[in-house]
Each structure stands twice: as C-alpha cells, then as structure tokens.
Amino acid sequence: MKPIIGITTDVLERTSVKTYGDLSKQYAEEAFIQAIWQAQGLPFQLPWVDSPEQAQELLMVIDGLLVIGGHDISPNLYEEEPHPAITAFLPDRDRSDLLLIDAAVQAKKPVLGICRGMQLLNVYQGGSLYQDLSAQYAGLKIQHQQNSPPHIATHTITWETSRQYFKGFTQAVSQVNSVHHQAIKDLGRDLKAVAYSKDGLIEAIESTQEDCNFFGTQWHPETLWQKNGDHLKVFEELVFLSR
DSSP, X not given: OOOEEEEOOEEEEEOOOTTTOSEEEEEOOHHHHHHHHHTTOEEEEOOOOOSHHHHHHHHTTOSEEEEOOOSBOOGGGGTOOOOTTOOOBOHHHHHHHHHHHHHHHHTTOXXXXXXXXXXXXXXXXXXXXXXXXHHHOTTOOSOSBOSSOTTSOOEEEEEOSOOSSOTTXXXXXXXXXXXXXXXXXXXXXXXXXXXEETTSOEEEEEEOOTTOOEEEESSOGGGTTTTOGGGHHHHHHHHHHTO
C-alpha cells in the first residue's frame, strides 16, 4: 500500500448560509493533494485537533505529515508581542498543527513543512520569526511577496553542499516562487539551514537529529513541480521516508 500522507488544513469562514447559521470549512489546497498523488503517496486531509490524544490517534492512521501554509503564526509562541504589520493569526490552528507535529515527532514519522509550515517547525524547535520582513529585516533586497502568480518562479536560492533531504536539487542554484511576508529569524535547536535567498533569508531547513525526519521549504513547491520536476522531489522525499 502507498504511504498515507496527512495534510494539515486551513480554515475558510462562511457566514452567508442562513439555514445553518455560521459555518466554516477546513481544507487543504488542491495543489498539495495533487503533489502527493504525483509523488506516489495517498493524500489524507486532517481535521484540527485540540488534545495530544486526538493528534496521536490521527498519527496512528498516517505514515507522514505535511504541514501547509496559511495564516501568520502567533508571536506569543516565541515570546513576542504582535508587530503592527502582522496579519490575522489563529491560535487554535497553531495549537492543532503543533500537536500534530509533536505527535509525528514522538511517533518518529517524517514531517515536511511548507511556507508557514516550515516557520512553525522552527517555532516548535524554539526558534523565532521576522513578523514582517518589510518592517523588521534591514537586508531585504528582493520581492518575497511576489506579484506574479505562484506557479511562476521569481527568484533564486543557493543550496548548501551538505544536505540530507534535498539532494534531488542537483544544481547549486534553484529558481523558486515566494509568497510570504514572514521568515525565520533565529533558527531553532537541532535545525540546519540548507538554502538561502540572495538577501540572506533561510529558504530550506533540515533536522540534525538522526531519528527525526524533519524538513521544510519557505517557497511553494506544490505549484512549481509541473514545470520543474525538481520541486516534486520534495514530496517524493516525504513519501519515501514514510514507507
């Protein structure tokens, strides 16, 4: 049987249905689902959880975890007050994703974080974030909230030669997209930065712990693999580690 990859979900509020009152949807973008299918995994959307027990029960069903992007992360998680430029954050979603990450780590199952997901892996490991790059990062030189559609790669990243989970990127420089205004500031414990943008921001991370398959990208490979197969290798690595 193909590995089952659990995909965390975002929330879409709905208040326009009079019959049922206020409703919301928990969902994952189709691009993530199609990337997992293409990587020969079985995509499985995960509901939010609010206890370690619920997270552990879900981890018994899946073989690997994909933590997707979305809302800003609460700065309270890394002991900061919210900057005026921060956008909406959802503490319940932060809590759910962190519980699922912790359950995956405890079960020794691989975790891939994308964009917000990578940032949350860093926070889980005790790291911090730039809450808003324009306001807090003096070295900003390129467009990290691109105006082009996300299926277009707009800037380059440079790879470290020593990397474990991204060996499928065979060139020293790769083209990526960029849809974020937050980024890793202080790297969390037992994490290694393995790719950087030209203005010095961390674009990919890996765990340095032998028994922890833990990695992430700041860019969105789920919208790039159709034109550049290197980006599919991110998902193929997750599926391979989940076997």
